[in-house]
Amino acid sequence: MNQFDKAGIPAVLVTAIPSLAESLGVNRIVEGAAVTHPTGAPELPPAEEATYRAKLFELAVNCLGISVSGPTIFTLDGPTQ
């Protein structure tokens, strides 16, 4: 991840273990759903699942445009625990 930032390409990492990404110095981190399926929530009913994923992706896109000064974790207020 850090190699993208080094190359001048802002990057966001969607991961279920934000603290690990933070300790590795990843600058933009979005908390994903689960280790085995970071961008999906199979336990939710299909309609809610689609909404959750749409919001998660939107958050990832949005935080690319947000200026950060170091490792920053972005989370959805939304559903999954």
Add this chain to the structure above:
Amino acid sequence: MKIVHYLNQFFVGLGGEEAAGHPPEFREGPVGPGIRLNELLGEAGQVVGTIFAGDNYFSMNSSTSAEVVEGLLRALDADLLIAGPAFNAGRYGMACGEVCSVAIDRLGLPALMAMSENNPAVELHRAEIPILRTSDSTGGMGQALEDLAAGASSYLGSDGGWSAASSLLLSRGIRLNEVSPDRGSKRAIDLLLSKIEGHPCLTEWPLPDYDIVQPSALEATNTEPVLALVTEGGLVPSGNPDRLNSGRADRWFRYSVERVASLMSEEFEVIHGGIDTSASNENPNWMVPLDMARKQEPKGGFSLHEYVYSTTGNQGSMPAMRRIGDEIAAELHNAGVHAVIATST
């Protein structure tokens, strides 16, 4: 004991960049820094010959150069090859690495090279070739030659191992098991007491050297920024035609998603060896969010790059992952990609 020395065009006195196109050549006995090295070796060994080449020639004709070097080494029947010191000179370091690889892989001839840890050849060769640590610049030549002589002497005096010289060598990134007379709890307390007493506190488990990187900002563009999807989740086309590793990956692949609206489970799968892949295999978009990216592309203020990039992070070594990251970043940069959304397990 017979030692062959490898140097570049500069250190044999041919010249700098203007002589960098010089093809590989051989001279009897030590040359340049090899003369001092030979003195320092004393009884332990003798520099019987010096192979040298221009750095540009070697890097641009590496297979030809390797063949010439192989032929010379075969004729010499030496006991050890020493290459460098190359300090932080990238092309010279790469040539040293090639020469040592030829010796070790093709002839079974032991080899030792010397350079700075920052030399790009280190990451490429550290697992296979013993590398003696030097300073970044030629100012450290005296020390480097003393260390080379000490390292080579201890190797030649041993029964075929580098362990006696290990304090002079860069870590090979290989962890060797050894049996300790004391159990872990005692060793931990001994270490703590040693630290409290102000003695050196040498950990048995050095932490990896994580790097701190300045965050980049999205470049202002006239058109919509181009966004690429990247994953370390091991996404591959069904059947894994390129044989991406499920762990300890040393490679990455890109897969075209041009005009693909969604990653269908009939066409893609996830081969990451460290997780239960059943959910992601049921819906690969849960690993790489292509379907959401496509849905949001029309109004999201971005356009999607034509490829997704995939490797496997499972049990990945930091140097390999860094290299893979660098390679993907270089490709994205050249392709005009402005931003990345990556997913990890």
